[in-house]
Amino acid sequence: MTASTEAADLFRRATGREPAGVWSAPGRVNLIGEHTDYNDGFVLPFAISQRTAAAAALRDDRVIRVTSTFSDEAVEASIDELESLFPTPEGTTPAVAEWAAYPLGVAWALRQAVAADGAPSEAFERGLDIVFASDVPVGAGLSSSAALEGAAAGALNDLWSTGLDAKQLARIGRRAENEAVGAPTGVMDQMASMLGADDNALFIDCRTLDANLVPLGAAEAGLEVLVIDTLVKHAHSTGGYRDRRDACERGAAALGAEALRDVAVDDLARAAELLDDVTFRRVRHIVTENQRVLDTVRTLREHGARAIGELLLSSHASMRDDFEISVPELDTAVEAAMAAGAVGARMTGGGFGGAAIALVDAAAIARVTTAVERAFAEAGFTAPRIFTVAPAAGAHRDA
Template sequence: MNLIGEHTDYNDGYVLPFALPHRLAAAVAPRADTLLSVATLGSDGRIQQAEPIEIAALHPGSPSGWAAYPAGVAWALRDQGIDKGADLVIAGDVPTGAGLSSSAALECAVTLALLGAAGHPEPDEHDRPHIARLAQRAENEFVGVPTGALDQTASMCCVAGNVLFLDVRSGAAEQVPFDLERAGLRILVIDTRVKHAHSESGYGDRRRGTEKAAALLGIDALRDIPPEGLPEALTTLPEDLAPLVRHVVTENARVLDVVTLLKQDDIANIGPLLDASHTSMRDDYRISTPELDLAVDTARSAGALGARMTGGGFGGSAIALVPSNEQQAVEKAVTAAFDDAGFRRPRLFTGVPSAGAGRDTT
């Protein structure tokens, strides 16, 4: 889950995620051949089995569907000289379609599993960013989804009780304490249970738009525009690109401001920055939905200190920073608002900053 810093990762900017306590597990057994066999175990006990495939035969686009994610990992590892066969069984409780990086959780779990099956030790903190990049490559080049590095890096590198301050360009990462309990606060996650059909195409359109804007401005990435240089940059851009640039530049600044407040142990005052982030995504990046806007607006009016949509947009989840003693009231208000609007009831839970991916050999 990203506390703040949306659509900045593929613009070489800053992000501030934390890992959730939900887990996806990939059980693995080595094979004597070079086949990859993948199955999923559903919450109803049903097993869904993909057709075993020769690792040497893997290529982008085949297989497709859900099996593309673990197959993409095997494909990326093959290029690293790791091509041993394995049987995988995958199960977990990470919500899918909620904008909470379920695909990254899958990719990172499978990467650790296949590395383990090939005899590699559990990676240390220095190896983990490299593994995150392998998982990202699987999603970008094999599955064909143009995500940035945020999701996989968070899944691999987050530490319990902290948010991960990541400079995507340099790869520099810092664990920033995020002690919500001591501050008397909680992060309420509001999964709208809505995923709009144009989410992937809309994400790609915006990424291409920011890349085009950077090219027109003669810079490597929008990260290179300082806040004070934004007004001049906007005057040189076409009308359709200027709002995208304004969001990325101001969002990077908001990430830095939130980090400053957290280091001052002032969590409560990040609320207005969360609000500003949502407004920017709604009005400039145009990736919000009626359900997300209703969740955010209702949470604020019911006592949240700040709220924003999180993730790629076009559905998924919002987060709200709420005083612990107000959480129940905020939850009731959001549920009632969705009922009154005729929307599907949202899924609500507390976002607890947790440890990222690990290996269990017991």
């Protein structure tokens, strides 16, 4: 059963009526470009086929009621309550269950954005029933949160007739994650979820939000992208992510840059003289990772997917040693995949757990999977969840 079918079925059971429509948005894999997004840098993610769906319909009152397959209880808030619920003060938890803070936060951020731009439609003042279902793994670094935000944004945008485009909805999703949930993330995840396309990665300039499709061509090259979910859960709203972001801001300020996007590889020698060791290594990761994204885009266009393996490995080493966001399970996944013949591998996502990806010959998927499972067992780790993904379409209305 697809997430869309599951959401529609639960909507009927929960409300006793038919949904007005079903909207869905995908998770994403970040091929390369980690933590560069909130530094105004470059990223290269792609949307995946695993999706979160929202079945929804307007109500006759001003209540927004959200229900999901991943929580036993529905959460209600009136439209008039949203301004008192959000924003969530930094360092605190949302006033509603965290999963519900994502869609309710999207409603709050969307209403603020539309109110600032002009007169909303009459539908804008009506509440909604929204029911969610998802097959995007949670906590795996595949951006289940952006998928939830994107599905909610699509439903709200259509049913409230607000007429926003995909980039505007991505910004609204980011604001919900930053200010309603309290997770200090960049805009990459929401952009990938909203704008992804079959068989393409999305090259995003996170300063301008310019986005261009880059053919990945993995299948044409006989390759597949293997996701190795370590099952080590992470949470972006916890301190490790914030510490890294603060270090990046300190480094940019010390170097007189608006953001680390403006620091070149050639500037690192000066940075080493000005910064303490930890801040320097954080800066070095961002600066070199931005360059790796540009190199990967060029390499894909000129030589194809088989030529990017070393860039993936270099990215992982930088995250492990300079940004220090890897964990032993992620390192084991990368090392075992490479030893079994992967073309390249790296951790993906915010770090501190989650998933690694490996670019693998289609004929070698079983061999690499077995090797990774064996390595985890020998290390005494929980058995990972391993599956393939392919570039897929971004957010859209399903029914």
